[in-house]
Amino acid sequence: MGKKSYKLKTLVFTVVALYLIVIIFPFIWVLLASFKPTQEIFGEGAFRLISANPTFENYTNVLHNGILQAMWNSFVVASITSIYVVLVATLAAYAITRFKFRGKNLLLGLILAVSMFPQMIIVGPIYNLFMNLNLTNSYFVVLPYSTITLPVAVFILVTHFNKIPVALEEAATIDGATSLQILAKIVFRLAAPGIFTTAIIVFIAAWNEFLLTVTLNTNKAYHTVPVAISFLRTQFTILWGDVTAATVIVTIPTLIIVLLFQKQIVSGLTSGAVKE
Amino acid sequence: MKRMGFKESLFILPAIVLIAIFSLWPIFKVINYSIFDYQLNDQQKSKLSMEEKFNVDLFMENSDYVGMFLDMNRDSFPEDVQVKVDEVINDVNSFKELLSGKSGFIELSGNLKKQVNDNFNKLSLEVDFFIKNYDFPDRENLRLVMEDMNKCYVRSNFIGLEGYYNALKDERVQDALTHTVVFTIISVFFELVLGLGLALIMNKAMKGQGFIRAISLIPWAIPTTVAALMWGYLYDGSSGIIAYILQTLHILGDSRDMLLTGGGAMASAILADVWKTTPYMALLILAGFQTIPGALYESAKVDGSGIFNTFFKITLPLLKPSILVALLMRTLDAFRVFDLIYVLTGGGPGGSTETMSIYAYKTMFQQTNFGYGSIVVILMVICVAIIAAFYIKILGANVMERD
Numbered sequence: 319m320g321k322k323s324y325k326l327k328t329l330v331f332t333v334v335a336l337y338l339i340v341i342i343f344p345f346i347w348v349l350l351a352s353f354k355p356t357q358e359i360f361g362e363g364a365f366r367l368i369s370a371n372p373t374f375e376n377y378t379n380v381l382h383n384g385i386l387q388a389m390w391n392s393f394v395v396a397s398i399t400s401i402y403v404v405l406v407a408t409l410a411a412y413a414i415t416r417f418k419f420r421g422k423n424l425l426l427g428l429i430l431a432v433s434m435f436p437q438m439i440i441v442g443p444i445y446n447l448f449m450n451l452n453l454t455n456s457y458f459v460v461l462p463y464s465t466i467t468l469p470v471a472v473f474i475l476v477t478h479f480n481k482i483p484v485a486l487e488e489a490a491t492i493d494g495a496t497s498l499q500i501l502a503k504i505v506f507r508l509a510a511p512g513i514f515t516t517a518i519i520v521f522i523a524a525w526n527e528f529l530l531t532v533t534l535n536t537n538k539a540y541h542t543v544p545v546a547i548s549f550l551r552t553q554f555t556i557l558w559g560d561v562t563a564a565t566v567i568v569t570i571p572t573l574i575i576v577l578l579f580q581k582q583i584v585s586g587l588t589s590g591a592v593k594e
Numbered sequence: 595m596k597r598m599g600f601k602e603s604l605f606i607l608p609a610i611v612l613i614a615i616f617s618l619w620p621i622f623k624v625i626n627y628s629i630f631d632y633q634l635n636d637q638q639k640s641k642l643s644m645e646e647k648f649n650v651d652l653f654m655e656n657s658d659y660v661g662m663f664l665d666m667n668r669d670s671f672p673e674d675v676q677v678k679v680d681e682v683i684n685d686v687n688s689f690k691e692l693l694s695g696k697s698g699f700i701e702l703s704g705n706l707k708k709q710v711n712d713n714f715n716k717l718s719l720e721v722d723f724f725i726k727n728y729d730f731p732d733r734e735n736l737r738l739v740m741e742d743m744n745k746c747y748v749r750s751n752f753i754g755l756e757g758y759y760n761a762l763k764d765e766r767v768q769d770a771l772t773h774t775v776v777f778t779i780i781s782v783f784f785e786l787v788l789g790l791g792l793a794l795i796m797n798k799a800m801k802g803q804g805f806i807r808a809i810s811l812i813p814w815a816i817p818t819t820v821a822a823l824m825w826g827y828l829y830d831g832s833s834g835i836i837a838y839i840l841q842t843l844h845i846l847g848d849s850r851d852m853l854l855t856g857g858g859a860m861a862s863a864i865l866a867d868v869w870k871t872t873p874y875m876a877l878l879i880l881a882g883f884q885t886i887p888g889a890l891y892e893s894a895k896v897d898g899s900g901i902f903n904t905f906f907k908i909t910l911p912l913l914k915p916s917i918l919v920a921l922l923m924r925t926l927d928a929f930r931v932f933d934l935i936y937v938l939t940g941g942g943p944g945g946s947t948e949t950m951s952i953y954a955y956k957t958m959f960q961q962t963n964f965g966y967g968s969i970v971v972i973l974m975v976i977c978v979a980i981i982a983a984f985y986i987k988i989l990g991a992n993v994m995e996r997d
Contacts, residue, residue, distance in 0.1 A: 439971045501605075
């Protein structure tokens with residue numbers, strides 16, 4: 319028995335270690351390559367682990383190339399989206415879990431359907447709408463972001479609100495509190511972890527959005543990280559040095575968010591998917 | 595539960611407004627686009643118009659020139675054709691008479707529509723015949739005038755279901771569908787099998803679950819375009835380490851085959867997708883594992899159930915709902931794949947990784963053909979709906995019961 323469990327432990331350890339290496343390897347390789355001068359990225363030194371002449375040249379290149387502006391843009395659109403989508407989704411999820419109304423299943427079905435259809439379907443009409451209203455190349459791109467983020471947010475919040483006992487709210491109703499007061503003073507506080515989780519998931523989704531930004535915001539000043547990065551690959555040349563340095567820089571914020579909030583993210587990802 | 599009154603309905607109003615404007619309205623719009631020959635950079639087709647329109651002012655101006663050029667060049671035509679030239683000059687004048695008293699853009703309908711159509715077609719045919727077959731001093735000028743003239747007749751670009759018919763026959767659509775299906779099935783298959791295996795093992799890992807989880811989240815959390823470029827570097831024919839390793843192991847004949855052959859590019863895209871989403875899949879399934887009460891396993895052990903028996907009789911059935919939900923989400927995501935392929939291969943080489951999304955996007959934004967692009971998108975939505983319906987049928991009420 320003891321020997322068997324030792325074997326099992328070794329197996330588990332090996333597989334997990336291998337798995338982690340596979341996940342991390344691309345990042346490590348890119349990180350190492352980002353310090354190589356151009357002549358080492360191509361040709362002989364391409365497969366050397368550590369650069370013979372380490373340099374920050376690639377980093378200064380991409381920093382001059384507006385990567386910080388792109389990160390700021392991503393931060394702005396992701397923050398605005400998180401705030402308004404979470405607000406709207408909180409109200410909706412509260413109504414869905416607490417009130418009886420006609421067409422509730424229709425509404426839920428609709429939200430589910432929206433989360434399933436390809437985002438590509440809205441891009442054409444939204445492009446025309448934004449052109450007509452002169453909203454292209456602006457932060458207004460956050461409005462259509464709701465299509466990708468709102469359904470997820472509503473589902474996570476519905477799951478969380480369902481876990482909060484209604485007894486407290488019923489007591490508050492008897493004391494004469496209005497629905498809005500109950501939401502603000504009781505539900506909001508009790509559901510704070512859930513709301514925070516939702517905000518992080520929405521933030522990451524908005525930070526990573528590509529399709530809408532690349533079509534609506536063609537001006538470089540409004541490029542977000544995913545779009546700015548994609549432009550490093552041009553038709554004829556790919557500046558791998560810039561690509562590696564940019565990858566390292568833009569991965570840092572994601573890394574910080576993931577390390578700080580991994581519990582919340584996992585609970586957010588699974589509360590939509592796992593039936594409890 | 596409280597009944598919803600007016601005040602309470604305000605709670606769902608913002609969500610409904612957002613969904614209506616940014617999800618439902620565009621869907622109706624796309625369906626609308628799809629029944630028109632709608633092309634943004636073509637003046638005649640850049641609006642959805644059911645009715646025919648005629649620019650009288652522009653016509654009057656151009657027809658004056660047509661009459662003038664024909665009259666001035668009459669002697670340059672062979673004698674037997676000169677009669678014909680006179681006839682055409684007459685036609686121009688009677689056409690002008692037909693429209694006398696009108697100005698600006700007029701909508702054509704009924705009798706007038708037929709008359710204008712007949713006259714216009716006749717006139718263009720006749721003048722084009724002259725331009726093609728005879729040499730006269732103002733030949734080039736007349737050609738330019740006729741080109742301008744064509745702009746005054748804005749025909750309806752309503753085509754009904756013709757576009758759908760064309761799309762179904764379009765080999766590029768069929769190829770794109772094939773690529774999408776191949777990409778989806780292979781990547782989701784690997785993600786599921788590896789994800790399930792990893793979840794089983796992670797569940798057994800006693801220490802460092804938080805660490806494993808955090809690392810697993812990284813590929814999922816970074817922007818897809820970043821992952822695509824990163825893998826693009828690893829696959830690169832001359833400086834990519836993965837391509838180099840595969841060549842050294844003789845899996846690849848030449849390291850450049852990775853992105854420059856059709857099969858290699860598809861495999862590259864699938865590998866990158868598997869790398870990015872397997873950890874996510876594993877986390878979803880792991881969460882499912884952790885909802886299975888440990889007592890069940892203990893009693894199975896007491897009853898003398900083996901590892902495999904326990905896995906197939908207890909674990910798998912209890913995991914089924916969470917696996918199916920994860921599978922549904924992954925299948926739909928893979929079917930809609932855009933960012934990854936757009937940045938990694940751009941649909942190439944030679945269209946061998948062009949998926950439905952990529953084709954739709956190229957049609958809409960590179961060829962500015964919104965009508966046809968919309969049709970490709972709608973075909974994609976139909977596929978997505980079929981996939982979703984299929985899963986939901988297996989799932990039973992599991993998905994809908996989430997509230």
